[in-house]
Structure formats: structure tokens, C-alpha cells
Amino acid sequence: MTPSHLLSLGVIISACFFLFARFRIRAATLQEQAPSTSLPRFYGWYAAVLAFVPIFLGVCIWVFASTTIVEILLVNRLDSLFASLPEGGRDRFLAEMYSFLDGQPLRTPSPDIAAAANMLIGLRTPVVTTIIALSTVGALSLGFLALRFIEPRFNAHAHIDRTVVFLLLLCSILAIIATLGIILSLLFETVRCFEFVSICQLFSTDWLPRAGNQTALDGDAGKYGVLALFSGTFLISFVAISIALPIGLLVAVYLSQYASHSTRRISKPMLELLAGIPTVVYGFFAIVLVGPFLQRIGGFLGLDVAPQSAMAAGAVMAIMIIPYVSSLCDDALSAVPSALRNGSLALGSTTAETVLNVLLPAALPGISSAVLLAVSRTIGETMIVLMAAGLAANLTLNPLASVTTVTVQIVQSVTGDVEFDSVKTLSAFMLGMLLFVTTLMMNVFAFSLRRRGISHGEV
Amino acid sequence: MTFAQTVSTKRKLSSRNRADTAFKMLGRGALLLAFCSLLALAIAIFSRTLPALTHHQITLDVAFEPDAFDYQTSAPSGTDASYRLIYANYGQIVGRSLEKAFPEIVDPAEKRALRRLVSPTARMQLRDRVLANPSWIGTKQRVALYVSKGAENILDANEETVDPQLTLWLTQLQDRRALSTTFKSTLFTRGDSREPESAGLLAALVGSLLTIAVSVAISFPVGLLSAVYLEQFATRSRLTDIIEVNINNLAAVPSILFGLLGLAVFINVFHMPRSSPLVGGLTLSLMMLPTIIIASRAALSAVPNALKAGALAVGASPVQAIFHHVVPQAMPGIITGTLLAIAQALGETAPLLLLGMVAFIVDLPSEFTDAATALPVQIYMWAESPETAFSNNAAAAVVVLLCLLLALNSLAMILRSRFQKRI
Amino acid sequence: MNVDPSNALMRDAEAASAEGIPPKMVARSVNVHYGATHALKDVSLDIQGYEVTALIGPSGCGKSTVLRCFNRMNEMFENTQTSGQVTIDGMDIYARDIDVVALRARVGMVFQRPNPFPKSIFDNIAYGPRIHGLAETKEDLEQIVEASLQRAGLWDEVKDRLKQSGTALSDGQQQRLCIARAIAVQPEVILMDEPCSALDPIATGKIEELIEELRTGFTIVIVTHSMQQAARVSQRTAFISRGELGEYGPTVEMFTKPRHERTKDYIMGRYG
Known part of the structure; x- marks a missing residue:
């Protein structure tokens, strides 16, 4: 039996109760000679929904929590074994057991691990059986309870409506849970990371994370200084913005002040097209064209350009964010009241003078907010830097050198490593936390700037 | 003389106009630069697509001499006649045909080198042809065989170390018009492979579709229902304010952090299978949620209130009025938003890397x-x-x-324009 | 009461109250607040059965708010608070155990702008009966639809195109479709919120005729900004000003001998 079978069983039980309830209310109205408050089908739905709730909960527990329950049971059984293991040995033991179960053992399993794995498999069946039995019994008893409630004066429709609204509320709360999930998962792992890495260590420039099995050999957990990562991130960001801002701003000014209607009609979708291209495609573009191209130009000028340079990543990222910057700048420009623009034009200023002397100063808060949002986009960007920037942490301001970024190191730390709680993996979450805080602050600041700009514009 | 006619003003005016034109040209240049980069991107991609979609073939006169079919002295007992055909010495047949095509080569080492022209799969090609036409044995046929990887690199002008000998032979074959190209269908019919010529993207495509299926199955209903709640039922309160701020911030969170969330929650806490479309889809659905909610809310608020009032006035409950009238009316807008969210999720890479979907997949995945x-x-x-x-x-x-x-985007655009027409 | 005995309509009303028939709907000291705004102040009003009651008054005075109190449509707006008592046949409609859905099936409503559903003409009429389970079979439903359209005087115009969208009709037809939609649920009271304000004179004439006919089967409360319309279609008129009930009485009396100065000024067209 799989969760989907249980779900089907629930649907069948619910359908039965739907029919029962409808039949019952019809009989009751005939008997009491009084019309029911709601239509018969609402009584049916009432019973069906009540009967379905336990099944749905059962399926959720099965899918999301059964593994955890089994693990807790297993840990209880193996209490004595774990007591003999050293600090942190339990987690390592479990991780090794799971990888053994997945068919990708880290090394030949010890007999203990094989026995534990067998015990785990043996525990699965009773847990699943209990879940199925409990939810089925729950469904049947709630269904019969619902049938007892049913009488003509009972307002089933109102109950159904209230249930629907409750469901809607649950759905919107899910959005909060997602954010909360991000924050909590980052926070937990970050705290665990700081058990191994001191906070002072972050402010150094060496980034040399080491995997768990390497650490196990000589006890060296690696070096976790994030300065070089952030300098690389902001260097690429700086390159991208210094290319994308002038171009994006000029495009926005040209399209809103000079371009003919037909130019605008063609250009806007083209820019949208540019914005809709997945970042991995830009990364590919950087690998096959921009990187080699920059290297060749560098060679021509006698400059030493790394094959994976901050310049290449920044340039490609600039192409990616031009549509974003230009549409944000467009918003900022159009938030400037047209009276200002018309007034300036009526004084005999040329369009260029109007733009430079009137529009741009007035739109400055909006444009600064656009820059902040664009920076926040670039520092969170992963694929382009992963493909076009390097892997080695370099503290440099030279855009032609190879640098690495926060996002690249997050990917590097968690891919290709099966075990979960080495310091290297935890450091990815620590970096994620720093990234989250940085981008969140930028976004909040940018939005407040933009609001201020717009309210200025309206006054 | 009026102010505008003074000489100095006129001169100044013309220089000011020149500055204006220059500024305009600068803007046009910026736009052009943006389009040029789009063009460069397109060229960089399309110029590489053609070689990936084609195979080069050498047309050879192949003699199916009977002795090649008798080289296995005895067939194991219990096998039928096709055994002879399957285990014939096709390598020898290919070699001899190549030698015949270049009669001027006499050096045995060079003769052996000739075999580097054709792909190792050429033997399989021949075997399949013979199995289909057993009467070919003992005859001479013109057969097109795939060229080797090295030859393919030379013909596609790839920048790799080039073998001068192969180049020479290939030019000779080209002069004889013995080279042709065919469409390489393996790219669309197979999974990944260690060999580029037999690698296909079908497994990845199926994986993407499964992932998107999971994420749409979750994010569409949840997004739609929460938009309905926020737009139609929620009275302004602390809770709704928190939800709103949350949704807006969630939309701006870097995608890689969703990958970390999926890794920590779905894989580490819930022990869901790593690298699976289930985990990928769950994670992407969280990313799609804000897009869908924001678009759905816009679509719902565009539905005139009179429609809901009309339904309420004939005695529909608020839930009925909304689900019978308001939501169907907003559906085109909601679906447009969902399509755009799907397009975004379909191109998303970083979170999937963290979830272990960066795997070497040969077989098509069939389950979530x-x-x-x-x-x-x-x-x-x-x-x-x-x-x-x-x-x-x-x-x-x-x-x-x-x-x-x-x-996906055109579908969304068509829906949007039709929707706008109707309102 | 000093009444012109030649007025037939007036006699009807007199007779009804004389026979001691209790009013269909009663509002007693109703107060409505929209947030900080006090929209209705202590309004008390009796609506007689099988009569047309018109609510007139300057725009923004709260006449639509009064109307919406009778089917609790004010609750559609956020932050609305209603106090006081409104009854239908003696039953308090703001009581805790009252099902708004059932109430609105008894008290139908027609709006200022015609608002047919973007569905076929048939489905527009059939929606109400469907959700209330008024028709057991398809034939029943078709019968209800035909009867409602007949009653609204629309049947002959649309009987050949019931599958067409309701929004494709002319404005006047759309409004009669909305009236038919309200009738299809078999309400006792029909509330009309300026039903003719978006229509041309000919369509208005048709609706007014229709209201006159409907009086035989329904109790009608109509909000109108046109005093001529009130005079033409109603038996009783309530004058509302600044959220208060200014004057209430038989229509003829109101238009010939208004008791209050404000009513007189409004009727004479001095303000409004």
C-alpha cells in the first residue's frame, strides 16, 4: 500500500458517507414534514469532509513524518548502542545507515549498521500499518458522528462555508510557513555551524572548507573566512551594475522620452524576452562566447585575463539585468509628475535638458531603489557565477582575475557530499543566512526608498 | 530684434539641439547594444545547435563476404540461425571496405588507422542492416556509416586537437561526395551518456516535466486559494499584513536559498528521496507561490464587485458567489500568472543543484x-x-x-489579450 | 389624515392599513456606521405588503443604505456596523440564528447598473433556483425560467436565444433579466436600487410598467432619484435626508402637502 492508495481509500469512504448523509436527510425531512435548512448535498458534503480529514492527516503523516517516527523508534531501541558511541557518533551512525539503505554506502558497513538498517526496515511496516489503521478508524468514526448530527434544522451549508474559508486561510498561512521555513532551517544549521567555527574566524580572508571525512583524518575542520567571498560577490556585482545601470537608464529614458510608438511596441517585448531567458543559458553564453572573447581581447591588449574572470561573469550578468534595471528606471521616471516635465519643456528646454535637469533629479530615489534591487538580484544570482566565475577565494579588486562568490561556495559545499552534518555542509547554511540577511536588508531599504520616491512625486 | 533672433542665442540653440540629438543617439545606442547582446546570445547558441543535431556519414561500398559470417567456428547449441548474423566479424567488413575506398594506402599501420574514420557504432549499424536483409550476404551494397568522434570534430570545425591524417582522408572523401549528414534523433530519444554522440536530453526533459507537475499540483491550488482568501475574505488585520509582507519578500528571496530550505527540510528532516522530482517539485512550488498569489490577486480584484453582489442578492453564500462567479471570471488572469510562474520554474537551476538533481541519468525517470x-x-x-x-x-x-x-509565454500572452478584450 | 378621496391608489393603501394588515417589513431605530461615518441615524420605517414604497432624498443621504438593511447587503462592505431591529413578518433578520442565505432568498434585490452574470440567459435565471434546490427536474427548471422571463416581460424577446450570453442584451433588457433573475427565486420582497438610472427613457418606461405589474405578487421597495418616478410607481414614499428619515407617508400626500420644510424644498427642486 502506498500513500496514494490510502488517499483513494479515503475518497471511497467519503463518497459512501456523502450518499449516506444525503439519504438520511431526505428521509428525515419526509418524516418530520419540515424542509431542511440546507440542500441535501450540503449534508452529504458535511459528512464526506469530516470523514476525509483523518485520512488526509494520515497521508500527510505518512509522507512527511513516517521516516522521522521510524527513526525515533529505532533510536529508542538502540539506546544502549548509542550510549557507547562518542560525541556526535549517533548522527554519523544514522547518516551512514541511510546511505547504506540508499545503496550508496560510504564504506563497507559494519555489522552494527547492517543490523540497524534491517531493524529500520522491520520497523517501517508496523508504523505504516498503525497510520493506516488509525486514519481509517478515525474516518469511519467521524463519518458516523457526522451522520448523527444530521437533522433538518442543522445548517450544513453554513458549516461547509466556514470549512472552506478555514481552508483558504490555511493556504495563505502556507506562504508564511515557507518564509519561516527558510529562516528557521538557515538559523538552525547556522547555529550548529558556529559550534565548530568561531564568529571571529568569519572576518578573515581564507576560505578552505574541508569535508567531514577529511576532518576525521587529521581533525582540521578547515578555514571559514567569508571576506574574500563577499569581496568577490560585490566585485562581480559592481562590474554588472556599472555596465547595466547606464545602459538600462539610457534605454528607459530613450523609450519613454524619444522613441516612437512602434519602436516601443517592438522593444518592450524584446526586452521582456531578454528578461525571460533562464540564467543557466546566460551561464552557457559566458562559457562559450564572453569568457573566451574577453580573454582574446585581453591577450590583444597585453592584459592577463583569467579564463573565468569577474569581468566575464559581471558582463553577462549585466546583460541579464538590463531589462530589469530599465523597467525599474521606467517606473521611477513615470512616477515623476508630468507637470514637472511639461513645465520644463514649456520654458524651452530641450528633451535632453529636461531629462538631465528635471526628470533624473526628481526620479533619483526611484533610481537608487532600482540600483539596490539590481544589486540584490546580482548577489543572489547563482548559475552565471557558477559557470563563469572561479572557485578559488581571492581577495582582489582586479576584475580580470578569477574570484569566487557566496552562491558558488554554497553550491560547492553541498553538492557531491552525501553526509549532511560536516562543517563544510553547515557552512553552506551559514553563507545562506548571510546572503538572506544581506538581500533582505537591501530589498526592504529599496522598497522604502521607492515608496518615498513615489510619495514625493505625488506631492 | 527679438530675443530668439539674436546671433548668440541662435548659435547656442543649435549647439543645444546638437546636444539633444547626441543624447537621443546615446539612448538609441544603448537599446541597440541590448539587442546586439541578444543577437550574440542567439548566434552563440544556434551556431552550436546544428552540429549537435546532425551526424556525418561516410557512404562506402561494403562487400558482405561470406567468410566474415563463418568466423565463429561453432555456434553454441540451442541457438538459431540469426546467431551467425549477430556475431559476424563486422569490424573486418568495415575495415576491408575502408581499405577498398583508399586503394593507394598500402602501409598496414595506416590501413589500421583508416578505421579511425568511422564510429565504433558502425559495426552495430551494419549488423542491424544485415539482420533486416539477410540476403545481403555475399553481395556488395552502398551503406552510409557514422563517422568517428574525431572525424566529427574536424567536420564541425570544433577547436580540438586535429589529426592531420584524418583531415586529409576526410577532404578526399568530401571530393568524392562520399560524405553526407543526417539528423541525429538520439538527442531526443535517449537519456544522458558518457559519449556525446549518443547522449540525449529526453531523461532530463521527463525529469523537468515530473518536477513541474509536482510543483504545479501544489502551488496552483494553494496559490489560487490563498489569493481568494486575501482578496475576498480577509479583513485587514495583523495577520493579513504579515502574510502580505511575507509574500512580497518571498518573491525577492534568491532562488538558491529555496534549495537550502529543500535540502534542510525535505531531505534532512523528512528523509524524502534525494535527487527526486518530488523534492525538486516541492521546493520549486514554494518559489512559484508568490508569483501565482500576486497574479491571482490582481486578476481577482479586476472582477467587478457587481458580479458578486448579483450572486449574493439571489441568495448565494459568499463562498458560492466567489467560486461560481468571481473565480471563473478571473481564471484567464490566474492561468496567465501560473504559466509565467511555470516558465520561471522551468528555467530554474540553482535550487535543483542543491537537491542533488545534478545526477547522471541514463534511464527515463518514471516515478516522482x-x-x-x-x-x-x-x-x-x-x-x-x-x-x-x-x-x-x-x-x-x-x-x-x-x-x-x-x-508558455505566448500562451500566456494570448490568454492575456483575450482576457483584456472581454473586459 | 387628510387624503384626496379621488386617488384610487391611496384608497388601496388606506384600505390595507385600515383592515389592520401588519406591515411586511419593519425597521426600528436602525443605525448604520461605515467605519467612523454614521450613515443612518435612528431610522424607523414600515413597509406594507403588496405595495411599492419609494425611498427618495438627495444623493448620499443614505437611501441605498436603508434599502440594503432589508437584505443585509451592507455586510458586503468592510467595517460596517448595524444596530436596531429589522423584521420580516415579525422575524428579526439580524438575529443570531438567521441564515443570510435564506433571508436573501426571501428578499431579492435589483441593482443600479444591470449586472447579469457572464453566462447564458438561461443560466442567469436558473442560477438562483439551482443553488436553492427549487427545481427537482430539468423540466421544472425550464418552467421556472420561462415563468420568470414571462413575468419580467422578457420572454418574447429572448425565447429563441436562451443560450446566448446575458451580457449581449441591451441595457434595458439586461435590467429586466436581472429582475427575472430575482423573481426566479420566488422572493416575497424585491429591493430595487435606482433600477432605471442607467437606462434610456423607453427602457425606463418598460421597467416602471413592470413594477406596477409586479406589485400584485411582491412587496417592492425602490430607491429612486427621480421624484416623478416615485410619484408614478409608488404608493408610499419615504424622504430621507442626511441619514435620517425626514418624512414618510402616502405618496400623494407627500407630493401635494409635504409636512416638513426640507421635504418641500427637495420636492420643489431647491436642492438635491
């Missing part, structure tokens, strides 16, 4: 819990490969991905 990869991740893996042939495959995969996205 199978190990799988996704199309953008496949592009990433191929693009990172030093072999040019893989890089070309990546270009072809990019074209497939872009076509899918274009289709």
Missing part, C-alpha cells in the same frame, strides 16, 4: 521518487564539459528549453 535531473541542470552539466561535442549538445538543449519557454 526516482532519481532524476532537469533540463536546465542537464544544460549546466553539458556546458561545463570540456568536450566541444557536449557543449554543442548543451546548445541544442538550450534551444529546446527556450522553445518550451516561448510556447
Whole structure:
């Protein structure tokens, strides 16, 4: 039996109760000679929904929590074994057991691990059986309870409506849970990371994370200084913005002040097209064209350009964010009241003078907010830097050198490593936390700037 | 003389106008630059797509001499006559045909080198042809055989170490018009492979579709229902304010953090299968949620209130009025938003890398819990490969991905324009 | 009461109250607040059965708010608070155990702008009966639809195109479709919120005729900004000003001998 079978069983039980309830209310109205408050089908739905709730909960527990329950049971059984293991040995033991179960053992399993794995498999069946039995019994008893409630004066429709609204509320709360999930998962792992890495260590420039099995050999957990990562991130960001801002701003000014209607009609979708291209495609573009191209130009000028340079990543990222910057700048420009623009034009200023002397100063808060949002986009960007920037942490301001970024190191730390709680993996979450805080602050600041700009514009 | 006619003003005016024109040209140049980069991107991709989609073939006169079919002295007992055909010495047949095609070569080492022209799969090609036409034995036929990887590199002008001998022979074959190209269908019918010529993107495509199916199945209903709640039922309160701020911030969170969330929650806490479309889809659904909610809310608030009032006035409950009248009316807008969210999720790579969907997948995944990869991740893996042939495959995969996205976006645009017409 | 005995309509009303028939709907000291705004102040009003009651008054005075109190449509707006008592046949409609859905099936409503559903004409009429389970079979439903359209005087115009969208009709037809939609649920009271304000004179004439006919089967409360319309279609008129009930009485009396100065000024067209 799989969760989907249980779900089907629930649907069948619910359908039965739907029919029962409808039949019952019809009989009751005939008997009491009084019309029911709601239509018969609402009584049916009432019973069906009540009967379905336990099944749905059962399926959720099965899918999301059964593994955890089994693990807790297993840990209880193996209490004595774990007591003999050293600090942190339990987690390592479990991780090794799971990888053994997945068919990708880290090394030949010890007999203990094989026995534990067998015990785990043996525990699965009773847990699943209990879940199925409990939810089925729950469904049947709630269904019969619902049938007892049913009488003509009972307002089933109102109950159904209230249930629907409750469901809607649950759905919107899910959005909060997602954010909360991000924050909590980052926070937990970050705290665990700081058990191994001191906070002072972050402010150094060496980034040399080491995997768990390497650490196990000589006890060296690696070096976790994030300065070089952030300098690389902001260097690429700086390159991208210094290319994308002038171009994006000029495009926005040209399209809103000079371009003919037909130019605008063609250009806007083209820019949208540019914005809709997945970042991995830009990364590919950087690998096959921009990187080699920059290297060749560098060679021509006698400059030493790394094959994976901050310049290449920044340039490609600039192409990616031009549509974003230009549409944000467009918003900022159009938030400037047209009276200002018309007034300036009526004084005999040329369009260029109007733009430079009137529009741009007035739109400055909006444009600064656009820059902040664009920076926040670039520092969170992963694929382009992963493909076009390097892997080695370099503290440099030279855009032609190879640098690495926060996002690249997050990917590097968690891919290709099966075990979960080495310091290297935890450091990815620590970096994620720093990234989250940085981008969140930028976004909040940018939005407040933009609001201020717009309210200025309206006054 | 009026102010505008004074000489100095006139001179100043013309210089000011020149500055204005220059500024305009600067703007036009910026726009052009943006389009040029789009063009460069398109060229970089399309120029690499063609080699990935074609195979070069050498047409040879192949003599199916009977002795090649008797080289296995005795067939194991219990096998039928086709055994002879399957285990014939096709390598010898290919070699002899090549030697015949270049009669001027006499040096045995060079003769052996000739075999580097054709792909190792040529033997399989011949075997399949013979199995289909057993009467060919003892006859001479013109057969087209796939060229080897090295020859393919030379013909596609890939920047790799070039074998001068092969180049010479290939030019000779070209002069004799013995070279042809065919469409390489393996790219669309197979999973990944260690060999670029037999690697396909079908497994990645199926993985992407499974992943998207999971994420749409979750994010569409949840997004729609929460938009209905926020737009139609929620009275302004602390809770709704928190939800609103949350949704807006969630939309701006870097995608890689969703990958970390999926890794920590779905894989580490819930022990869901790593690399599976289930986990990938769950994670992507969280990313799609804000897009869908924001678009659905806009669509719902555009429905005139009179419609709801009309339904309420005939005695519909608020839930009925909204689900019978308001939501159907907003549906085109909601679906447009969902399509755009799907397009965004389809191109998303970074979170899937963290969830282990960066796997070497040969077989097509058939279940949501199978190990799988996704199309953008496949592009990433191929693009990172030093072999040019893989890089070309990546270009072809990019074209497939872009076509899918274009289709989704056009569908969304059509829906949007139809929706606008109706209102 | 000093009444012109030649007025037939007036006699009807007199007779009804003389026979001691209790009013269909009663509002007693109703107060409505929209947030900080006190929209209705202590309004008390009796609506007689099988009569047309017109609510007149300057725009923004709260006449639509009074109307919406009778089917609790004010609750559609956020932050609305209603106090006081409104009854239908003696039953308090703001009581805790009252099902708004059932109430609105008894008290139908027609709006200022015609608002047919973007569905076929048939489905527009059939929606109400469907959700209330008024028709057991398809034939029943078709019968209800035909009867409602007949009653609204629309049947002959649309009987050949019931599958067409309701929004494709002319404005006047759309409004009669909305009236038919309200009738289809078999309400006792029909509330009309300026039903003719978006229509041309000919369509208005048709609706007014229709209201006159409907009086035989329904109790009608109509909000109108046109005093001529009130005079033409109603038996009783309530004058509302600044959220208060200014004057209430038989229509003829109101238009010939208004008791209050404000009513007189409004009727004479001095303000409004």
C-alpha cells in the first residue's frame, strides 16, 4: 500500500458517507414534514469532509513524518548502542545507515549498521500499518458522528462555508510557513555551524572548507573566512551594475522620452524576452562566447585575463539585468509628475535638458531603489557565477582575475557530499543566512526608498 | 530684434539641439547594444545547435563476404540461425571496405588507422542492416556509416586537437561526395551518456516535466486559494499584513536559498528521496507561490464587485458567489500568472543543484521518487564539459528549453489579450 | 389624515392599513456606521405588503443604505456596523440564528447598473433556483425560467436565444433579466436600487410598467432619484435626508402637502 492508495481509500469512504448523509436527510425531512435548512448535498458534503480529514492527516503523516517516527523508534531501541558511541557518533551512525539503505554506502558497513538498517526496515511496516489503521478508524468514526448530527434544522451549508474559508486561510498561512521555513532551517544549521567555527574566524580572508571525512583524518575542520567571498560577490556585482545601470537608464529614458510608438511596441517585448531567458543559458553564453572573447581581447591588449574572470561573469550578468534595471528606471521616471516635465519643456528646454535637469533629479530615489534591487538580484544570482566565475577565494579588486562568490561556495559545499552534518555542509547554511540577511536588508531599504520616491512625486 | 533672433542665442540653440540629438543617439545606442547582446546570445547558441543535431556519414561500398559470417567456428547449441548474423566479424567488413575506398594506402599501420574514420557504432549499424536483409550476404551494397568522434570534430570545425591524417582522408572523401549528414534523433530519444554522440536530453526533459507537475499540483491550488482568501475574505488585520509582507519578500528571496530550505527540510528532516522530482517539485512550488498569489490577486480584484453582489442578492453564500462567479471570471488572469510562474520554474537551476538533481541519468525517470535531473541542470552539466561535442549538445538543449519557454509565454500572452478584450 | 378621496391608489393603501394588515417589513431605530461615518441615524420605517414604497432624498443621504438593511447587503462592505431591529413578518433578520442565505432568498434585490452574470440567459435565471434546490427536474427548471422571463416581460424577446450570453442584451433588457433573475427565486420582497438610472427613457418606461405589474405578487421597495418616478410607481414614499428619515407617508400626500420644510424644498427642486 502506498500513500496514494490510502488517499483513494479515503475518497471511497467519503463518497459512501456523502450518499449516506444525503439519504438520511431526505428521509428525515419526509418524516418530520419540515424542509431542511440546507440542500441535501450540503449534508452529504458535511459528512464526506469530516470523514476525509483523518485520512488526509494520515497521508500527510505518512509522507512527511513516517521516516522521522521510524527513526525515533529505532533510536529508542538502540539506546544502549548509542550510549557507547562518542560525541556526535549517533548522527554519523544514522547518516551512514541511510546511505547504506540508499545503496550508496560510504564504506563497507559494519555489522552494527547492517543490523540497524534491517531493524529500520522491520520497523517501517508496523508504523505504516498503525497510520493506516488509525486514519481509517478515525474516518469511519467521524463519518458516523457526522451522520448523527444530521437533522433538518442543522445548517450544513453554513458549516461547509466556514470549512472552506478555514481552508483558504490555511493556504495563505502556507506562504508564511515557507518564509519561516527558510529562516528557521538557515538559523538552525547556522547555529550548529558556529559550534565548530568561531564568529571571529568569519572576518578573515581564507576560505578552505574541508569535508567531514577529511576532518576525521587529521581533525582540521578547515578555514571559514567569508571576506574574500563577499569581496568577490560585490566585485562581480559592481562590474554588472556599472555596465547595466547606464545602459538600462539610457534605454528607459530613450523609450519613454524619444522613441516612437512602434519602436516601443517592438522593444518592450524584446526586452521582456531578454528578461525571460533562464540564467543557466546566460551561464552557457559566458562559457562559450564572453569568457573566451574577453580573454582574446585581453591577450590583444597585453592584459592577463583569467579564463573565468569577474569581468566575464559581471558582463553577462549585466546583460541579464538590463531589462530589469530599465523597467525599474521606467517606473521611477513615470512616477515623476508630468507637470514637472511639461513645465520644463514649456520654458524651452530641450528633451535632453529636461531629462538631465528635471526628470533624473526628481526620479533619483526611484533610481537608487532600482540600483539596490539590481544589486540584490546580482548577489543572489547563482548559475552565471557558477559557470563563469572561479572557485578559488581571492581577495582582489582586479576584475580580470578569477574570484569566487557566496552562491558558488554554497553550491560547492553541498553538492557531491552525501553526509549532511560536516562543517563544510553547515557552512553552506551559514553563507545562506548571510546572503538572506544581506538581500533582505537591501530589498526592504529599496522598497522604502521607492515608496518615498513615489510619495514625493505625488506631492 | 527679438530675443530668439539674436546671433548668440541662435548659435547656442543649435549647439543645444546638437546636444539633444547626441543624447537621443546615446539612448538609441544603448537599446541597440541590448539587442546586439541578444543577437550574440542567439548566434552563440544556434551556431552550436546544428552540429549537435546532425551526424556525418561516410557512404562506402561494403562487400558482405561470406567468410566474415563463418568466423565463429561453432555456434553454441540451442541457438538459431540469426546467431551467425549477430556475431559476424563486422569490424573486418568495415575495415576491408575502408581499405577498398583508399586503394593507394598500402602501409598496414595506416590501413589500421583508416578505421579511425568511422564510429565504433558502425559495426552495430551494419549488423542491424544485415539482420533486416539477410540476403545481403555475399553481395556488395552502398551503406552510409557514422563517422568517428574525431572525424566529427574536424567536420564541425570544433577547436580540438586535429589529426592531420584524418583531415586529409576526410577532404578526399568530401571530393568524392562520399560524405553526407543526417539528423541525429538520439538527442531526443535517449537519456544522458558518457559519449556525446549518443547522449540525449529526453531523461532530463521527463525529469523537468515530473518536477513541474509536482510543483504545479501544489502551488496552483494553494496559490489560487490563498489569493481568494486575501482578496475576498480577509479583513485587514495583523495577520493579513504579515502574510502580505511575507509574500512580497518571498518573491525577492534568491532562488538558491529555496534549495537550502529543500535540502534542510525535505531531505534532512523528512528523509524524502534525494535527487527526486518530488523534492525538486516541492521546493520549486514554494518559489512559484508568490508569483501565482500576486497574479491571482490582481486578476481577482479586476472582477467587478457587481458580479458578486448579483450572486449574493439571489441568495448565494459568499463562498458560492466567489467560486461560481468571481473565480471563473478571473481564471484567464490566474492561468496567465501560473504559466509565467511555470516558465520561471522551468528555467530554474540553482535550487535543483542543491537537491542533488545534478545526477547522471541514463534511464527515463518514471516515478516522482526516482532519481532524476532537469533540463536546465542537464544544460549546466553539458556546458561545463570540456568536450566541444557536449557543449554543442548543451546548445541544442538550450534551444529546446527556450522553445518550451516561448510556447508558455505566448500562451500566456494570448490568454492575456483575450482576457483584456472581454473586459 | 387628510387624503384626496379621488386617488384610487391611496384608497388601496388606506384600505390595507385600515383592515389592520401588519406591515411586511419593519425597521426600528436602525443605525448604520461605515467605519467612523454614521450613515443612518435612528431610522424607523414600515413597509406594507403588496405595495411599492419609494425611498427618495438627495444623493448620499443614505437611501441605498436603508434599502440594503432589508437584505443585509451592507455586510458586503468592510467595517460596517448595524444596530436596531429589522423584521420580516415579525422575524428579526439580524438575529443570531438567521441564515443570510435564506433571508436573501426571501428578499431579492435589483441593482443600479444591470449586472447579469457572464453566462447564458438561461443560466442567469436558473442560477438562483439551482443553488436553492427549487427545481427537482430539468423540466421544472425550464418552467421556472420561462415563468420568470414571462413575468419580467422578457420572454418574447429572448425565447429563441436562451443560450446566448446575458451580457449581449441591451441595457434595458439586461435590467429586466436581472429582475427575472430575482423573481426566479420566488422572493416575497424585491429591493430595487435606482433600477432605471442607467437606462434610456423607453427602457425606463418598460421597467416602471413592470413594477406596477409586479406589485400584485411582491412587496417592492425602490430607491429612486427621480421624484416623478416615485410619484408614478409608488404608493408610499419615504424622504430621507442626511441619514435620517425626514418624512414618510402616502405618496400623494407627500407630493401635494409635504409636512416638513426640507421635504418641500427637495420636492420643489431647491436642492438635491
